[in-house]
Amino acid sequence: MAIEIVLPDSARVEATDTFRPSGRALNGLGDSVQAQLYWSSLDTTLTVLDSATGVSLANAVGTARLQARTGRLFSNPEIVNILARLDSIQTAGDAKHTVFVSADSLSDSLRVQAVAFGGIAGGRRVVYAFSTFPDTGAAVTLVPNDTVFTSPATGIAAVRVRLLPGPIPDSVIVTATMRHVNGTVVPHSPLTFVVEFRP
Numbered sequence: 001m002a003i004e005i006v007l008p009d010s011a012r013v014e015a016t017d018t019f020r021p022s023g024r025a026l027n028g029l030g031d032s033v034q035a036q037l038y039w040s041s042l043d044t045t046l047t048v049l050d051s052a053t054g055v056s057l058a059n060a061v062g063t064a065r066l067q068a069r070t071g072r073l074f075s076n077p078e079i080v081n082i083l084a085r086l087d088s089i090q091t092a093g094d095a096k097h098t099v100f101v102s103a104d105s106l107s108d109s110l111r112v113q114a115v116a117f118g119g120i121a122g123g124r125r126v127v128y129a130f131s132t133f134p135d136t137g138a139a140v141t142l143v144p145n146d147t148v149f150t151s152p153a154t155g156i157a158a159v160r161v162r163l164l165p166g167p168i169p170d171s172v173i174v175t176a177t178m179r180h181v182n183g184t185v186v187p188h189s190p191l192t193f194v195v196e197f198r199p
Helices: none
Strands: 002-006 012-014 022-026 038-041 046-048 056-058 062-070 078-083 085-091 096-100 110-117 125-133 140-143 147-149 156-163 171-177 191-198
Touching: 002 062, 012 056, 038 046, 046 062, 056 078, 085 191, 096 156, 110 125, 110 171, 110 191, 125 140, 125 156, 147 156, 156 171
Parallel strands: 012 078, 096 191
Antiparallel strands: 002 022, 038 062, 046 056, 062 078, 085 110, 110 156, 125 147, 125 171, 140 156, 171 191
């Protein structure tokens, strides 16, 4: 027999949050068999609140090993990555920018700061989106792209708006959104930036 474990959210959880793993016992043919699993944590960074369901509390940023057993059969320890809890996001600098049109019209950086509990929120996804006003087919793009990650050193992410050849918009509205690892929106999301273009 063996035990198969599935961890939610790609084995990631934010500090002070709970999560619930799932698992099943398998026979030699790989088919599931009826068996009660019991869960335990091998590290203090994670506390199993209910050994029968596996519901666990993330205590501190870092990693933890989670293990399931049935009878005398134990699973391999699975690694849980505990991330800093995202409390909110805020602009890191000006939210309004003016660009004077030239051969390479590029805005200043539109910077987002992730505010976190338990450490710096590095490597966290920020999704930017934009709309042009008036909507006359003006072409802009986000540099480096519309999805970036916060810096491990600062918790800041940034993009810039580049004007492409074609009609010149009056302004571009850019939004920035962050989500927790469980998919819920981080407070203060989305942030809004305004980029104005001038001849």
